[in-house]
Amino acid sequence: MLARGPGFSNGHPPRPRRGRPRGLRDSYRGLLQQQEPPSARPCTEFDKAYFHAYSHIGVHEEMIKDHVRTGTYKAAIMQYQNLIEGKVVLDVGCGTGILAIFCAFAGARRVYAVDASEIALQANEIVKDNNLSDKVIVMLGRVEDVNIEENVDVIISEWMGYMLLYETMLPSIIFARDKWLKPGGLILPSHATLYMAPVTHTARYSESIDFWRDVYGIKMSAMLPLAKQSAFEEPCIETITGENILTWPLVQVMEVDCYTIIVQELESVTAKYRFSSMLNAPLHGFAFWFDVEFNGPAISPSNNHLQFPSGSLSSDQHSQSSSQSKKRVKSDETIVLSTAPEDAPTHWQQTLLYLYEPIELKQDQIIEGSVTLTQSKENARFLNIHLEYSSGGRSFIKESVMR
Numbered sequence: 001m002l003a004r005g006p007g008f009s010n011g012h013p014p015r016p017r018r019g020r021p022r023g024l025r026d027s028y029r030g031l032l033q034q035q036e037p038p039s040a041r042p043c044t045e046f047d048k049a050y051f052h053a054y055s056h057i058g059v060h061e062e063m064i065k066d067h068v069r070t071g072t073y074k075a076a077i078m079q080y081q082n083l084i085e086g087k088v089v090l091d092v093g094c095g096t097g098i099l100a101i102f103c104a105f106a107g108a109r110r111v112y113a114v115d116a117s118e119i120a121l122q123a124n125e126i127v128k129d130n131n132l133s134d135k136v137i138v139m140l141g142r143v144e145d146v147n148i149e150e151n152v153d154v155i156i157s158e159w160m161g162y163m164l165l166y167e168t169m170l171p172s173i174i175f176a177r178d179k180w181l182k183p184g185g186l187i188l189p190s191h192a193t194l195y196m197a198p199v200t201h202t203a204r205y206s207e208s209i210d211f212w213r214d215v216y217g218i219k220m221s222a223m224l225p226l227a228k229q230s231a232f233e234e235p236c237i238e239t240i241t242g243e244n245i246l247t248w249p250l251v252q253v254m255e256v257d258c259y260t261i262i263v264q265e266l267e268s269v270t271a272k273y274r275f276s277s278m279l280n281a282p283l284h285g286f287a288f289w290f291d292v293e294f295n296g297p298a299i300s301p302s303n304n305h306l307q308f309p310s311g312s313l314s315s316d317q318h319s320q321s322s323s324q325s326k327k328r329v330k331s332d333e334t335i336v337l338s339t340a341p342e343d344a345p346t347h348w349q350q351t352l353l354y355l356y357e358p359i360e361l362k363q364d365q366i367i368e369g370s371v372t373l374t375q376s377k378e379n380a381r382f383l384n385i386h387l388e389y390s391s392g393g394r395s396f397i398k399e400s401v402m403r
């Protein structure tokens, strides 16, 4: 079970459909024309608790020991060594400093390693112990609040939470991009996709629910409502396999282009889905997972010039960049960090939303509905999940909060 730190009720720190709604793009144009500096959300008591959770060793140990995660970042840094060597890098949320140090090893001239958690104190010691103090500058503070004296060529960050958006760290990367990234700069990772699939998982359901039907020969079905609530009210972080998936292809709930995304796009994300079951099997819930890609800034095919990240574009350039990012084709060289059930396991595992009552599906039966993810008003680090699903003429809604 993943524990990225204490301080939250489940013991973990709180870790648009394709294309951008027209209204948002228009309002962003307005922002670009005004050339206003990005504004930061105030630091709340919840944020302080969140940063405090990251001062504990356990969460960093778990992340660093996740070789899929850490090894993929290291490989991506080496792949882009030509864009890092001699350049200035900003590591947003440096933790122990591991990614900042990889960048220094790759030849960065200077790395600003920023973290609002007191883990930055250890990062500073680690930098000294590795004789990198002349290159890596550790800063204790929110990236929204620290003062970096120069613009940067590269932003690197490990910001992904469960279900991609949990923890709400991506707005801090957007802030840093708009404030400090030079035109044509590199963002690692550059793209992310959140996926969704219907799952069948009889063993898991039985373990939590059917157990109560016969306990040492005693009928305890009266416990069932409590058992369902306790087991399935909140999203579960678990590992499933490809065999649990009821249908392929998957639905892409959301695609993120870190070069162009704006904060407003993250406030509420809705995706509609329509699956056809491949099997006769009970539908127990839905699984979510993500992957991130490490792509360089897009090359414009017309003039072979680097395209600028959104924070530094004129409105025309920006719309050109957005449409091209939609046509992005994954090359064989693209490094991908995947948290999919069929890939090597990571500490993110998969996020499962179980239904209180399974639905018996026949092969080819349609399951359709929508999922909406919104930042919680109670605590911006939490994620509200509104799930609608219909099958066989019956419709349901499930509301849950990832705390």
Ligand SMILES: C[S@@+](CC[C@H](N)C(=O)[O-])C[C@H]1O[C@@H](n2cnc3c(N)ncnc32)[C@H](O)[C@@H]1O
Binding pocket: 050, 051, 054, 060, 063, 064, 092, 093, 094, 095, 096, 097, 098, 099, 114, 115, 116, 117, 119, 141, 142, 143, 144, 157, 158, 159, 160, 169, 172
């Ligand atoms: C998932 S950890 C990654 C740590 C490290 N980069 C690594 O890969 O091992 C995210 C870190 O970002 C920090 N963080 C989150 N939001 C931040 C912000 N706005 N400003 C500074 N640090 C932040 C957290 O305190 C935490 O240490």
